[in-house]
Each structure stands twice: as C-alpha cells, then as structure tokens.
Amino acid sequence: MDTFVQQLINGLTIGSIYALIALGYTMVYGILRLINFAHGDIYMVGAYAGFILATSLGFAANPSAIGFVVTLVGSMAIAAAIGVAIERFAYRPVRKFSKMTTLITAIGMSLFIEYLFVFIFSGTPRSFPQLLQNDSYTIFGNATISTSQMLIFGVSIFLMIALQYIIFRTKIGKAMRAVSFNINSAKLMGINTNFVIAFTFAIGSALAAAGGVLTAQYNPKIEPLMGILIGLKAFVAAVLGGIGNIPGAVLGGLLIGAAETLVVGYGSYIGIPSTYRDAVAFAILILVLLIRPAGLLGSNVQEKV
Amino acid sequence: MTRVFLAISLVSSVFLTFACVDKSGTGTVGPAGDTIKVGVYGDLTGQTSSFGQSTKNGIELAVEEINAAGGVNGKKIQLIIEDDQGRPEQAKTVVSKLINQDKVQAVLGEVASTNSLAAAPVAQEARIPMITPSSTNPKVTEVGDFISRVCFIDPFQGSVMAKFAANTLNAKTAAILGDVNSDYSKGLTQFFEQEFTKLGGRVLAKEAYTQTDPDFKGQLTKIRNLSPDVIYIPGYYGQVGIIAKQARELDMNMPLLGGDGWDSPEIWKLGGEALRNTFISNHYSAQNPAPEIQNFVRAYKAKFNVEPDSLAALAYDAAKVLADAISRAGGANDSVRLKDAINSTKNFAGVTGTITLDANRNAVKPAVVLELNPAAGAFQFKETIYPEGMAPPATASNTMPGNMNLNAMNSNSNMNSMPGSNMNAGSKANTNPAR
Numbered sequence: 001m002d003t004f005v006q007q008l009i010n011g012l013t014i015g016s017i018y019a020l021i022a023l024g025y026t027m028v029y030g031i032l033r034l035i036n037f038a039h040g041d042i043y044m045v046g047a048y049a050g051f052i053l054a055t056s057l058g059f060a061a062n063p064s065a066i067g068f069v070v071t072l073v074g075s076m077a078i079a080a081a082i083g084v085a086i087e088r089f090a091y092r093p094v095r096k097f098s099k100m101t102t103l104i105t106a107i108g109m110s111l112f113i114e115y116l117f118v119f120i121f122s123g124t125p126r127s128f129p130q131l132l133q134n135d136s137y138t139i140f141g142n143a144t145i146s147t148s149q150m151l152i153f154g155v156s157i158f159l160m161i162a163l164q165y166i167i168f169r170t171k172i173g174k175a176m177r178a179v180s181f182n183i184n185s186a187k188l189m190g191i192n193t194n195f196v197i198a199f200t201f202a203i204g205s206a207l208a209a210a211g212g213v214l215t216a217q218y219n220p221k222i223e224p225l226m227g228i229l230i231g232l233k234a235f236v237a238a239v240l241g242g243i244g245n246i247p248g249a250v251l252g253g254l255l256i257g258a259a260e261t262l263v264v265g266y267g268s269y270i271g272i273p274s275t276y277r278d279a280v281a282f283a284i285l286i287l288v289l290l291i292r293p294a295g296l297l298g299s300n301v302q303e304k305v
Numbered sequence: 306m307t308r309v310f311l312a313i314s315l316v317s318s319v320f321l322t323f324a325c326v327d328k329s330g331t332g333t334v335g336p337a338g339d340t341i342k343v344g345v346y347g348d349l350t351g352q353t354s355s356f357g358q359s360t361k362n363g364i365e366l367a368v369e370e371i372n373a374a375g376g377v378n379g380k381k382i383q384l385i386i387e388d389d390q391g392r393p394e395q396a397k398t399v400v401s402k403l404i405n406q407d408k409v410q411a412v413l414g415e416v417a418s419t420n421s422l423a424a425a426p427v428a429q430e431a432r433i434p435m436i437t438p439s440s441t442n443p444k445v446t447e448v449g450d451f452i453s454r455v456c457f458i459d460p461f462q463g464s465v466m467a468k469f470a471a472n473t474l475n476a477k478t479a480a481i482l483g484d485v486n487s488d489y490s491k492g493l494t495q496f497f498e499q500e501f502t503k504l505g506g507r508v509l510a511k512e513a514y515t516q517t518d519p520d521f522k523g524q525l526t527k528i529r530n531l532s533p534d535v536i537y538i539p540g541y542y543g544q545v546g547i548i549a550k551q552a553r554e555l556d557m558n559m560p561l562l563g564g565d566g567w568d569s570p571e572i573w574k575l576g577g578e579a580l581r582n583t584f585i586s587n588h589y590s591a592q593n594p595a596p597e598i599q600n601f602v603r604a605y606k607a608k609f610n611v612e613p614d615s616l617a618a619l620a621y622d623a624a625k626v627l628a629d630a631i632s633r634a635g636g637a638n639d640s641v642r643l644k645d646a647i648n649s650t651k652n653f654a655g656v657t658g659t660i661t662l663d664a665n666r667n668a669v670k671p672a673v674v675l676e677l678n679p680a681a682g683a684f685q686f687k688e689t690i691y692p693e694g695m696a697p698p699a700t701a702s703n704t705m706p707g708n709m710n711l712n713a714m715n716s717n718s719n720m721n722s723m724p725g726s727n728m729n730a731g732s733k734a735n736t737n738p739a740r
Contacts, residue, residue, distance in 0.1 A: 003530050006555070010522040017519070123350035123390055125543055127574035136554040142529075146554040219520055219547050220575055223352070229517050264523030274524060275485040275513045 002141030007265040008258060013149045013218065015257020016156040020211035021234035022241070022249035023163065024204025030180040030244035031200050032095070034102050038086060038109040039208060040231015042079050045113065046209025047222045048121065049075035051128050060129030068131040072155070072213050076206035083205025084198045092194070110231075117224035125223040128216035148217040155214055159207060160250055167246065172199055180244070229278065236285045242298020251296060256281050340383035341376075341637045343368075343627065344403030346414040346424065351391025352516055353541050355569035356416035356616050360438055361386060362609050363620030364413055370604075371624070377631045382624075385409055393423035400424040404431045410637035411435070413623050416616055417541070418442030418489040425452045434630075434644045438623035439565065439588070439616050442492045446666040451644050453666035455623045455655065456588055457692070459489070463496025465586040465672045465690045466537060466562050471504035473674075473688070474560055474584075476534035478507050482524055482548065484540045485513040493539035493564055501537075509533050514544065521548045522555065529557050541566040546575025553579040560584060568614045573682045580679040586672050588615040589657040590686040601656045615657065622655035629653060669695060 021043050028036045053074045054060050059067030090109050094101045136146040167173040178186040179196045187193050215230075216222055237256045241248025260281060264274040272280075288295060345364055347357030364384065372381045385407045387399035396415055403409045404427065412428050412435040415421040421440035428435035429449035437445055437454045441462055446452050470476040479501055484490035498508045509531040512524040525548070528536060536552070538545055538561055545567050552561065561583040568587055572580065591602050591612050601621060605613040613621075627647065631637045634646035653660040658670040671691040675684035 003526060006526045006529075007523060010520065010526060013522075014519050118350070122354070123352075124354040125352060125571070127546075127571065130577070134554070136556065138556070142556065144555055215519065220550075221543055221547060230519060261523040265527050273513070274527075275515055277518070277523070278515070 002143050003265070005140045006143040007261050009143060009145055009149065011258035011261030012254055013152050013257070014261065015254035016152050017211045017215050017230070017253075018234045018237045018257050019250040019253025020156055020159065020207045020214075021231065022237040022253045023160070023246065024208050025235050025238040026241070026243055026246060026249040027176075027200050027204045029238070030246075031176065031183070031197060032091075032102075033099065034091065035106065035235065036091075036201075036204075037103075037106040037231075038090075038113055039204065040227035040229075040234065041110050041113040041117075042083055042086075042205045042227070043208040043212045043215075043230060043234075044117065044222070044224060044227035045082055046075045046079040046205075046212030047128065047216045047226065048117065048212075048224075049078040049209065050213040050216060051126060051222060053078075054129050054131060059131055063130055063132050065132065068151075068217075071131055072210060075213050076209045079209030079212075080202040080206040083201040087198055087201040092197075114224055114228070121224060123224055125221045128220040128222050130220070131217060134217075146218075148214075151217060152214045155210060159210055163203065163207070163246070166203070172196070176200060233278075233281045236281045239285060239295055240288050242295025245295065245297045245299075248295055248297035256284065259284060340381050341411075341631060342383050342385060342407060342409040343624075344385050344387065344400070344407060344409035344412045344414075346387045346389050346396060346399045346403065346412065347416060348391035348420070349386075349388035351389075352543055353391050353417055355542065355571050355614075356439075357388070357391070359569075359614050359617040360414065360416055360620040362605070363438070363613065363617035363622075364624045366605055366608055366617075367621045367624035367628070369608075371628045377628050378636055380636075382628065389415070389420060389424075391417065391420065393420050396420040396424040397427055400427045400435075404428065404433050409433065410640065411627055411631075411643065413438065413620070413627065415440060417487070418445055418492070419487055421445045422448070422488060425449070428452065432640050432644075434627075434640060434647050436623045436627055436647060438619040440489070441565065442488045443665075443667070444488065444492075450648065450666070451640075453647050453650075453662055455626050455660050455668050456619050456657070457670050457672060458667050459492035460496045461692055462564055462586050462672060463493045463498075463539070464500035465674065466493075466564065466584075467497045467500035467504060467506070468690060469584065469586070469674050469688070470535050470537070470560075470562060471501060471506050474535060476506060476560075478509050478531075478533045479535045479537055480510045480512065480528040480531060480533040481508060481537045481539070482512045482514065482521070482528065483538070484544065485515055487540070489564075489566060490539045494537075497537050497539065514540075514548075516541075516544060518544075520551060522551050525552050525555055525557065529555055533559065535560045535562055537562045539564050539566065542569040542572040542575070546572045546577075546580070549576040549579040549583060558582065565615055567677075568616060568684070570611065570614070570682070572677075573679060576679070578679050580677045583677045584687065585675050585677070585684070586690075587675050587684065588670070588672065589618050590673050590675060590684065591618075592683075592686050597654065598656055618656045622653075622657050622660060625655065626650055626653055626660060671695065 024039045028034055050071045054071045086109055090105055094105050132147055134147045136144045138144050175191045175196045178191055179193050183193055233256055237252035238249045241252030260277045263272055263277050263280045267274055347360045348354050349357040368382045368384055389396040389399050416439045418440040421437045422445055425448040429451045434451050439456050441456055441459045443458045446454055481494050483494040510528055514521055514524055538548055545563055549561055563585045565587050567585045602613055630646035634642040637643050648662055648666055650662045660668045663669055669692055671689050673689050674687040676687050678685050
C-alpha cells in the first residue's frame with residue numbers, strides 16, 4: 001500500500017507538469033484550432049530562462065524562497081513574451097491561409113527554437129541550480145514526498161485556479177471564451193481578437209515555463225531538446241482530456257502521469273517492461289481516439305464542411 | 306516580393322551561420338603532405354558531451370606533445386575533429402566523412418560503446434585503423450581486426466564492482482538499475498550479475514530507464530520495496546546524478562555503485578550531497594602519486610584548467626599508442642601494417658597503466674575503485690583490482706598480501722592476484738569468446 005501511494009505521488013508529480021503544459025495546447029487549440037507544436041519548446045525556453053535568471057542573479061549560490069519566486073515569475077514573463085512574439089511573427093501572418101499552412105509553420109517553429117538553442121547554448125545538458133532547500137517528508141507509511149514535489153503540486157494547483165479565475169471571472173476571460181466560440185462573431189462584437197489570441201499565447205507559454213522551472217527543481221538536467229518528448233505527452237494529455245477543454249487537459253495530464261509511473265511500478269507483473277512508459281501515453285492516445293474521439297471531457301462537435 | 310526576398314535571405318543567413326560553425330568545428334587545417342591525418346569523433350555537444358570534451362582534450366594534449374617533440378617519423382600529426390552529438394547514426398556519418406572526405410589515416414573515438422559500435426563497421430570496411438580510448442563493451446572490437454581499444458572491457462569492469470560489493474561492502478543482495486538503450490549499460494548489468502551471483506550474492510531486481518525519462522522515482526520505489534544492500538547503476542553521469550538525488554529523497558541510503566560512465570565533473574552539480582556513499586570502478590585515479598600520472602595531470606591542468614578524468618587519460622594514451630604504432634610501422638600510409646603495429650602493442654607505458662593488447666585487441670589492465678566525495682568534488686581512491694594473470698607492479702608483487710603498503714596506491718589491492726584465487730574476471734577478459 002505504501003508503495004502504491006508512493007508510486008501515485010511520483011506519477012501525479014509528473015502528471016502535474018504534463019497538465020501545466022497541456023493547458024497551453026488546449027487553450028491555443030480552443031481559440032485558433034491550431035496545434036501549437038512549438039509549445040513543448042516553450043517549456044524548454046522557460047527552463048533556460050529560469051537557469052539564466054537564477055545563475056545571473058546569484059540565487060544559485062544561496063537557496064531562498066525569494067530567489068525561487070523571482071526565478072519562477074521571471075521565467076514565466078520571459079516565456080510569455082516569447083510566446084507572444086512567436087504568435088505575432090510566425091502564426092499571425094499565415095493565419096489567413098489554410099490550417100495546414102499554420103500547422104507546418106508550427107512544426108517549423110518548433111525545430112527553429114530547438115536548434116536555435118542548440119546553437120546558442122550547445123546541446124550540452126546544464127545543471128539547474130537548487131533554488132530551495134530540498135528535504136523529504138514521510139507522509140504515509142514509508143511513502144515520502146520531497147520539497148520539489150510539493151512545489152510542483154502547490155504551484156500547479158495555484159496556477160490552475162488562477163487560470164480558472166481569469167477565464168470565468170475577468171473581462172479578458174470572457175473575450176477568450178467568445179473568441180473560442182466563434183472568432184468572426186467575436187470580431188463583430190468589437191472584441192480585439194488579435195489581442196485575445198496574443199493573450200492566450202502569453203498565458204499558455206507562462207504555464208509551460210512554470211512547468212519547466214518546476215521540473216528543473218525536481219530533475220535538474222536541462223538541455224535544448226528536453227521539450228520534445230514532454231511536449232508530445234502533454235499534447236496526448238490534452239487530446240485525452242478533450243482538446244479545447246481546460247479541465248480535460250488537467251485530468252488528461254494527471255492520468256498520463258499516473259499511468260506512466262504505474263507501468264514502471266507494476267507493469268512487469270502483467271508483462272509490460274518498465275521502459276515502455278513512453279509507449280503507454282501513446283497507446284492511451286490511440287485507444288481514446290478509437291473509443292471516444294472527442295476525448296474524456298470533450299464535447300463531440302460536428303465539423304461543418 | 307519583398308516577403309519572398311526576406312524569407313530567402315533569412316534562410317540563407319541561417320545556413321551561412323551553420324556553415325561557419327561547421328568550419329570552426331573541424332580543427333586546424335594545415336598544408337597536407339607532411340602530416341599524418343588522424344580523425345577524432347566524439348560527443349562534443351550532446352547528452353554525454355563531457356566525455357567527448359575530455360577525450361578531445363586528452364588527444365590534443367598528446368598530439369601537442371608528440372608534435373613538439375618533432376612528430377612521428379618526421380611528420381606532424383594533424384587532428385580532424387568531428388562532433389557526433391552523442392548520436393549513433395551521427396557517429397557513423399562523421400566517421401564516413403573523416404575517412405572518405407578528409408582521408409584520415411587512423412580514427413580515434415568514441416566513448417559510449419553504442420556510438421563506437423555504430424561507427425566501427427565503417428572503419429573496418431574502409432580498412433582504416435580505429436582505436437577507441439574508452440568504449441568498454443566487448444562487442445566493439447569484435448567488429449573486426451582494424452578496431453582496437455586501450456581500456457579494459459565490461460566483463461572485467463562489471464566483475465570488479467561485484468567483487469567490491471561482495472567482498473569490501475559485504476553486500477548480500479543487490480538491485481541493478483540500467484540504461485535500456487546503452488550497450489555499455491547492458492553489458493555491465495550482465496557481468497555484474499554473473500560475478501555477484503558467483504560470489505554468493507543475490508540480485509533482487511533488474512530495472513531499466515531511458516535517458517529521456519522525466520524521473521526515476523517509479524523504478525526506485527520498486528527497488529526500495531526490496532531493500533537491497535546496494536544498488537548498481539551502470540549508467541552515464543547525466544542520469545546517475547539525478548537517480549542518486551531521487552533515491553536519497555526516497556530515504557534510500559544504501560551504497561550506490563557504478564562504472565566509468567559516472568566520471569564527469571558534471572555529476573557533482575546534478576547529484577550533490579546525494580553522492581555520498583557511492584563508489585565507481587574506473588581506469589585510473591588522478592590522485593595516484595606515480596610520477597607519470599602526476600606529470601600528465603599537471604600538463605593537462607595547465608592546458609585546460611581542470612583535473613583530467615579517466616576519459617581524458619585514456620584518450621591521451623590512445624593517441625600515444627597510435628603514434629607509437631605509426632613509428633613502428635614506419636608511417637601511416639600502409640593501413641594494414643599500421644593495424645598490425647597497433648594490434649601488437651605490448652607493454653606500452655601509459656598513464657592508465659601498462660597497455661598490452663590481447664588477441665581480441667582489448668587492453669588487459671587493472672581497474673581502480675573510487676569513492677565519490679561530494680564535499681570535495683573528488684573521486685577518492687579506494688582500491689585496485691587486477692585481472693587474473695596480471696601481477697601487481699613490481700613493488701607489490703614481491704610482497705605477501707597484507708604486507709603491501711609499500712605502495713600507497715596498491716595498499717589493499719589485489720584480491721585477484723592472491724595465489725589460488727579462481728574467481729576471476731581476467732580469465733573472462735582474456736579469452737572472451739565472440740558473442
């Protein structure tokens with residue numbers, strides 16, 4: 001039982017990160033019907049921004065709560081700016097063309113960011129500094145949870161609540177919902193859709209960057225290609241939950257994280273080697289697409305032809 | 306129209322930038338003819354870039370010394386260095402490039418066995434000798450007679466750690482956590498288990514991870530349930546540091562054991578305090594007071610401002626062995642003669658020990674066990690373990706076991722060289738059958 005609880009904690013830790021990144025995918029899709037393939041790379045950009053902030057401002061040497069908060073918020077701001085810039089200069093010019101054009105632009109953007117970072121920072125993995133004293137606490141039997149894991153839970157829950165608040169309680173949130181419902185009608189109602197779209201990219205990128213910094217506290221190795229696999233899995237999580245659906249992205253992220261870790265922990269009893277953890281996410285994706293194409297919480301919308 | 310022009314100029318500027326990078330990466334290009342071209346390939350920018358950088362540094366130092374002393378047979382050695390980014394398919398590509406375009410006369414590289422295995426067939430087919438400084442998987446030299454190495458192989462390395470666990474740490478049970486995509490890791494897992502079981506220990510679990518795993522707590526939690534006496538982690542430093550950290554977070558405080566793949570200054574940043582109570586097998590210790598080692602350490606530090614790890618030392622030896630073979634073969638133009646000269650290397654005094662290549666073109670050398678000291682950021686010498694049939698250095702070989710503190714480095718050394726010992730790795734290392 002202890003072991004199960006421990007595995008669940010491990011799985012939900014990773015799941016929270018997937019959820020944070022999945023939110024960005026799902027929000028952009030909800031508004032633009034665009035799969036932003038560069039989103040996983042924004043997660044990486046966030047981790048690097050945090051790394052540069054933490055090392056240049058000297059937080060690396062003496063761990064403190066202030067250092068952590070400044071690094072987290074700073075990297076979220078930087079990533080938000082980069083997300084907005086990507087939207088402005090890469091996606092907006094091609095938005096009027098077919099969806100395929102935008103999709104391919106997104107793939108190109110993803111590769112561009114990855115190899116730009118390889119070019120600037122080289123592919124050598126860097127060690128992210130420990131920003132807070134890392135202790136581990138026993139919570140249930142001999143199941144332990146570490147400070148970095150608690151941070152991941154705490155910060156993700158806080159950010160998800162903040163996101164819910166922005167979307168349902170603020171004016172810009174209302175505009176986002178309107179744009180997502182029908183972009184042309186929203187425009188007719190006097191909503192500045194370009195601003196709303198840019199704002200959506202900013203929020204999504206900030207969440208991904210938070211994921212990047214939090215993961216780097218847990219697994220301190222960062223490198224320019226770290227966003228590829230985790231981005232793909234977060235995308236799977238978004239589809240699993242029902243792409244375009246915000247609670248669905250969170251649910252999908254947590255489910256994928258838990259499923260993956262449980263496969264590592266218990267897969268060998270049913271003949272699945274622990275190294276198949278990555279395959280699990282994609283097996284789940286295939287199942288979901290077969291059984292419930294709209295995702296767990298997604299509504300099945302008839303495409304207009 | 307302006308937009309098209311803009312796009313074209315942007316794209317071409319990107320290519321130009323990369324083209325520039327490529328050029329700077331290929332090292333010095335001098336006038337051909339009076340030089341012997343040697344290709345070097347390694348991971349300079351990828352997941353295990355610390356290995357590639359150390360290897361490059363070691364080779365550069367050796368070649369600098371050789372050229373300063375007048376070169377080999379009056380010819381200077383010219384290095385052509387390629388980055389394979391730690392990717393096997395890239396390793397294959399750059400070695401083809403070195404051989405077919407740059408026309409190198411010998412190749413030095415890789416560290417990771419998987420990358421050496423990918424590139425070795427290219428060298429073998431082109432009949433260009435390749436010396437790998439530090440790939441320890443036995444399959445590497447089995448590719449063919451043009452492939453050789455100056456380090457020991459995994460059957461020995463795996464058994465060294467098994468012996469250390471069973472005899473020195475008195476471990477009865479062990480768990481193994483290996484890298485599923487690495488030939489190096491798979492080899493060590495197999496040989497550690499063989500030897501540990503032979504010594505009466507039990508391997509409770511064999512778990513695996515991939516280098517892209519976001520965390521290792523799933524595997525570690527599973528191992529924690531079995532509470533083994535030690536955990537053997539035959540992986541590379543990039544993952545090991547984090548595994549150690551996450552293990553300690555899970556209150557798993559048993560000794561962690563590893564191999565030469567841990568040997569990188571990066572490991573301290575990744576693992577920190579969690580690396581207390583961990584031990585590795587390695588090729589040499591930079592703390593060894595022997596003058597030939599200290600001279601090398603000094604020269605290396607003066608040039609690169611860091612302490613040489615064992616990969617740097619092996620790379621240095623590989624370059625020196627190559628130069629020695631070139632001079633014995635009377636030049637590098639005849640690749641068959643050069644290959645034969647390399648393969649008949651005997652009693653070559655290297656930094657990492659005396660190098661003699663056996664019939665399978667593997668060096669038979671002792672291994673050292675080092676303890677990690679995170680406070681000092683240093684690998685501290687614990688003991689030396691010899692393969693069978695190899696006597697410890699003269700100072701120690703004349704003395705009886707237990708009376709060997711003449712040489713500090715060999716003080717509690719050789720369980721293997723004791724008469725009558727038949728639990729031996731070296732026998733396997735020497736007569737290693739083709740697999």
